[in-house]
Amino acid sequence: MTAIIMPAISTHPPYGTHAAVTSPPAGVDLAVTVDTLVRGVHFPQDTPPADIGYKALAVNLSDLAAMGAIPDWAAISLTHPKADDAWISAFNDGIDQLANRYHLRFPVADMGIGPLAITLQIHGQVPHGQALRRDSARPHDLIFVTGTIGDAGLALARRFSAEKYRHIPEKHCGFIEQRLARPSPRVHEGIALRGIATAAIDISDGLAADLSHITDATGLGATLEVERLPLSPALRQLPDRTQAWRLALSSGDDYELCFTVPPEHCKTLRQAARHFSCPVTRIGRMEKRPGLRILDKNGKTFSRAGGYRHFVEKIPSEASPRTDEACGK
Amino acid sequence: MTAIIMPAISTHPPYGTHAAVTSPPAGVDLAVTVDTLVRGVHFPQDTPPADIGYKALAVNLSDLAAMGAIPDWAAISLTHPKADDAWISAFNDGIDQLANRYHLRFPVADMGIGPLAITLQIHGQVPHGQALRRDSARPHDLIFVTGTIGDAGLALARRFSAEKYRHIPEKHCGFIEQRLARPSPRVHEGIALRGIATAAIDISDGLAADLSHITDATGLGATLEVERLPLSPALRQLPDRTQAWRLALSSGDDYELCFTVPPEHCKTLRQAARHFSCPVTRIGRMEKRPGLRILDKNGKTFSRAGGYRHFVEKIPSEASPRTDEACGK
Numbered sequence: 001m002t003a004i005i006m007p008a009i010s011t012h013p014p015y016g017t018h019a020a021v022t023s024p025p026a027g028v029d030l031a032v033t034v035d036t037l038v039r040g041v042h043f044p045q046d047t048p049p050a051d052i053g054y055k056a057l058a059v060n061l062s063d064l065a066a067m068g069a070i071p072d073w074a075a076i077s078l079t080h081p082k083a084d085d086a087w088i089s090a091f092n093d094g095i096d097q098l099a100n101r102y103h104l105r106f107p108v109a110d111m112g113i114g115p116l117a118i119t120l121q122i123h124g125q126v127p128h129g130q131a132l133r134r135d136s137a138r139p140h141d142l143i144f145v146t147g148t149i150g151d152a153g154l155a156l157a158r159r160f161s162a163e164k165y166r167h168i169p170e171k172h173c174g175f176i177e178q179r180l181a182r183p184s185p186r187v188h189e190g191i192a193l194r195g196i197a198t199a200a201i202d203i204s205d206g207l208a209a210d211l212s213h214i215t216d217a218t219g220l221g222a223t224l225e226v227e228r229l230p231l232s233p234a235l236r237q238l239p240d241r242t243q244a245w246r247l248a249l250s251s252g253d254d255y256e257l258c259f260t261v262p263p264e265h266c267k268t269l270r271q272a273a274r275h276f277s278c279p280v281t282r283i284g285r286m287e288k289r290p291g292l293r294i295l296d297k298n299g300k301t302f303s304r305a306g307g308y309r310h311f312v313e314k315i316p317s318e319a320s321p322r323t324d325e326a327c328g329k
Numbered sequence: 330m331t332a333i334i335m336p337a338i339s340t341h342p343p344y345g346t347h348a349a350v351t352s353p354p355a356g357v358d359l360a361v362t363v364d365t366l367v368r369g370v371h372f373p374q375d376t377p378p379a380d381i382g383y384k385a386l387a388v389n390l391s392d393l394a395a396m397g398a399i400p401d402w403a404a405i406s407l408t409h410p411k412a413d414d415a416w417i418s419a420f421n422d423g424i425d426q427l428a429n430r431y432h433l434r435f436p437v438a439d440m441g442i443g444p445l446a447i448t449l450q451i452h453g454q455v456p457h458g459q460a461l462r463r464d465s466a467r468p469h470d471l472i473f474v475t476g477t478i479g480d481a482g483l484a485l486a487r488r489f490s491a492e493k494y495r496h497i498p499e500k501h502c503g504f505i506e507q508r509l510a511r512p513s514p515r516v517h518e519g520i521a522l523r524g525i526a527t528a529a530i531d532i533s534d535g536l537a538a539d540l541s542h543i544t545d546a547t548g549l550g551a552t553l554e555v556e557r558l559p560l561s562p563a564l565r566q567l568p569d570r571t572q573a574w575r576l577a578l579s580s581g582d583d584y585e586l587c588f589t590v591p592p593e594h595c596k597t598l599r600q601a602a603r604h605f606s607c608p609v610t611r612i613g614r615m616e617k618r619p620g621l622r623i624l625d626k627n628g629k630t631f632s633r634a635g636g637y638r639h640f641v642e643k644i645p646s647e648a649s650p651r652t653d654e655a656c657g658k
Contacts, residue, residue, distance in 0.1 A: 018362050018363060018364055018392050019360065019361065019362045019392045019393070019395065019396055020360070020361055021358045021359065021360045021361075021396060021398075021455065021460040022358065022359045022361065023358045023359070023457060024353045024359055026355045029350045029351065029352050030350065030351045030352070030353055030359075031348065031349070031350045032348065032349055032350075032351065032404060032436070032437050033347050033348045033437065034347060034404040034405070034406050034437045034438065034439050034448075034450070035347055035406065035439050036406040036407075036408055036439055036441055036443070036446075036448060038408050038441060038442070038443030038444070040443075041408075041441060041442050041443050042441070063347050063348045064348070066348065067348055067350060069350075075361060075363040075450050076363070077363050077364065077365040077448045077450075078365075079365055079367055079370075079446060107361070108361050108362065108363045108450075109363065110363050110364050110365055110448075112365055112367060112370060112371070113367070113370055114365070114367030114369075114370050114444070114446060115367070115443070115444035115446070117365075117408060117443060117444070117446055119363075119365060119406045119439075119448035121363070121404050121406075121437075121450050126350065128352065131350040
């Protein structure tokens, strides 16, 4: 951990110390991420403040996880229309629940009046030269994904048309809502993947789009097999498996890790994965031929919905029920 | 300078790489600042994008200057209602004009749709343990300020009531508008003050308010002499000198440095100041007795306007003429 020299105490809460000095230890690289979440764009108008805080931190921790870095400290800048004490207290509670898990500190922070938006930057540490990258996958590497994917997408789809998904049992609705509101950044998994994975990325924009960042960065291609995609019991409730696969491929917001592993490292991965908090599933393979190919069990191209359009599809324009009340009844 | 490991090239422009790894050199402390600027709160609705970019960077560089740090790299997160290419290009031009002066790099950046807001975090380097602080001023230290103060406040006052200030010559109006739109962060001055100043802060909220951060952090007090306040020729045009002093004490947005120097370092300061790009003026003295005292030439308490109310007084609710057209005619 780096030593925070100034100020002596954390500014979280209260906000307001713009500047600090830290002393990074020798031999480590500093991994940094930055991301802004805006109300009505990245989360619905009626999202509870604790969920906003939790998710804002989770989203940034997920980026850090994809580099295999140990979270160290964060800078937060918050604008709120009226600096409502109760709101900020609940927001801080949401952040703290996740921050405490990683002993994350907040040496610099800024708060101002403005439309509700949260910018977080997180700093992590990784031994020199060992950060996971996007551009170092190799042909014949196997492609894996942590956890299950498509859950947050299903939660959002259900907000648009609750009636259409009313057959989903209540317990599954709770699960997918939690996946959307409070994703689990795969921090420990990312750290364990150092030296095993050749490349890694987190799934924020949809598996297909994020995997394309790896193929674009390497000039390689990839083939995915839809039947291998890890679907949660909630997603398996959908009568149309094709829709489940489309959600898994394109809806994003899952904050799982997608990573590539050379065949000779697969045994090491299997051993490491015993300590993971989530399953790991092989879903495809890197190839020399550029482009992303998605195949069904017959080896035919699987037709999927268009890419994930972050600002267009994500948030219903009108606040819709977000609780489990509309579910399973 | 730290080496930016990933990505290989700067993301400025375009925006969109959330994560990077840097390798800090041994023996340096990392100075960090974070600040968000929101349209209609921190700058008027009609501010040209190049000025917004320039000022967003200047404001953060000024915080770094007050620590005596060498600017190294920055993280930017921008939200814009429609990601207008021409706007972003002009905004980048404004940033670049200042960033290039300090060889500042932008390894991580994020851009999204939302109300116009800019969050910048800047990282600087300072030899271990040498960062300027707020809490280490001592009794009998002399208080200095760089440049002139109150200029940005006069520019804002003129926007509220152009008629009232029409006697100010055009060249002075251009000067104060420039001071408001494109402040000069005192980066080189801050670096030169290491080992000379005991404490430093930049003047963003008004001299009196910012000096109070030093007295609060030390438990000491201070006495200022209004007659010593450095006023620009523009401010000296005001028929009422009392108004000029009030602007200098309370209006803020000048981004000059206020710092304390022990009497035995004054000769060294004088030598260092020969290389400054601005004058340095002694304006008062630190004292054991807590509180801030502001005296006129007769030693009587100077009555000043209330503290600087950032979100209330700063921006006219209706866009008002910002050019020199209303000036000196």
